[in-house]
Amino acid sequence: MSPSSSVPEDPSVAHVEASDTPSLGSLGEFGLIERVTRDRPAGAATLLGPGDDAAVLAQPDGRVVACVDVLVEGVHFRLDWSRPQDVGRKAVAANLADVAAMGAAPTGLLCGLAAPADTPVEVLTGIADGMWAEAGVVDVGLVGGDVASGPALMISVTALGSLEGRAPVLRSGARQGDRVAVCGRLGWAAAGLAVLTRGFRSPGAVVGAHRSPEPPYAAGPAAALAGATAMIDVSDGLLADLAHVARASDVGISLSRKAFAVPDRLVEVGSALGVDPLEWILTGGEDHALAATFPADATLPEGFVEIGVVAEGADVLVDGEPYAGPTGWDHFTSG
Known part of the structure; x- marks a missing residue:
């Protein structure tokens, strides 16, 4: 999210000075590509x-x-808060x-990267290491990409996937009477961001959640197989993202505070x-949990927890009332 004032040094975050390692300008575009792709596993779908x-x-x-x-340095990540591997x-x-939110299985990734010529190569290879590690999950x-010079570090990733013969799970499929459920962590990344923004670096569990999320990838296809009628990745905040489902489906969504177990941490x-x-649980983003709606008589897949119902109307309500305050992140209206 938006950058804040400087914070104390964190020994878990590596800082690489330009004098310590070759720069992107000295290695060159094709030298970097060779370095980050050599001897890497391609994935079963790659011909x-x-x-x-x-x-x-x-x-x-x-x-x-x-x-x-697209991730932009200073907006989506800070290298004094996160290691390059975390960013990747x-x-x-x-x-x-x-x-996963479409009910699909990943098949490959493309990456576009822009960076100043004086960017240390260790930063870029670290980002690549992190990308390969998460892809391996x-x-x-x-499978490909591009490198260009630019005034700031920017990473664009395109993911490709296969529906494996299933229909895609859309945002527009929720129907009155459906159960609303989530799978994955909620609020952890937002708590980590709050900690970092205030100049602290612990507890590590929430700071780590901000630095490197752990989405429940397998839950997407599992939800599709279980008959999910709508699904979305919670990237900007649960209430904000469920509002997208409500609008697309022309329904209302009613949540209950009691349905959320707040972790001790x-x-x-x-x-x-x-x-x-x-x-944080209702409005925090970047944990990339999955929120889905299921028919009333459906058995929820493992890991999904019911949090509400699809109802009449066009709004997302909490305990029958509109939520007071911002419901999530928007790049052009959030400050």
């Missing part, structure tokens, strides 16, 4: 990986799920979660910072 004008992936389903996210993992996780690879951090931790 032709990096090295040609384009990659070739097998798509037995005949349809391709595609999504893209975060960039990939944001996209893989979108694929779902057995896919970086969030209670502790909230008490220390003077924040109600339920605020």
Whole structure:
């Protein structure tokens, strides 16, 4: 999110000075590409990986799920808060979660990167290491991309996926009477951001959640198989993202505070910072949990917890009332 004032040094965050390592300008575009792609696993769907004008992936389903996210230094990450490896993992996780939210399985990743010429190569190879590591969680690879010079460090990741013969799970499928459920962490990344913004670096559990999310990738296809009627990746805040489902489906969504079990660690951090931790759970983004709606008689897949119902209306209500305050993050209206 938005940058804040400087914070104390953290020994867990590596700082690389330009004098300590070759720069991007000295290594060059193709030298960097060679360094970050050499001897990397490509993933089962990759027929032709990096090295040609384009990659070739097998798509037995005949349809391709595609999504893209852009991360900008100072907006989505800070290298004095996160290691380059964390940044790489975060960039990939944001996209893989979108694929999962469609009920699909990832098949490959593309990356575009822009950076100043004096960027230390260790920063860029660290980002690449993190990207490959997160891609390996779902057995896919970086199959191609591009590198360009620019005034700031920017990472664009495109993820591709396969529906494996299933229909995509859209935002527009929720129906009155459906159950609303979530799978994955909520509020942890927001708590970590609050900690970092106030100049602290612990507790490590919430700071780590901000630095490198852990989306429940397998839960997306599992929800599709269980009959999910709508699904979304919680990237900007649960209330804000469920509002997208409500609008697309022309329904209302009613949530209950009692349905949310607030983890002890969030209670502790909230008490220390003077924040109600339920605020982070309802409005915090970047954990990349999955929120889905299911028919009333459906059995929820493992890991999903019911938090409300789909109802009449067009709004997302909490205990029958509109939520007071911002419901999530928007790049052009949030400050």
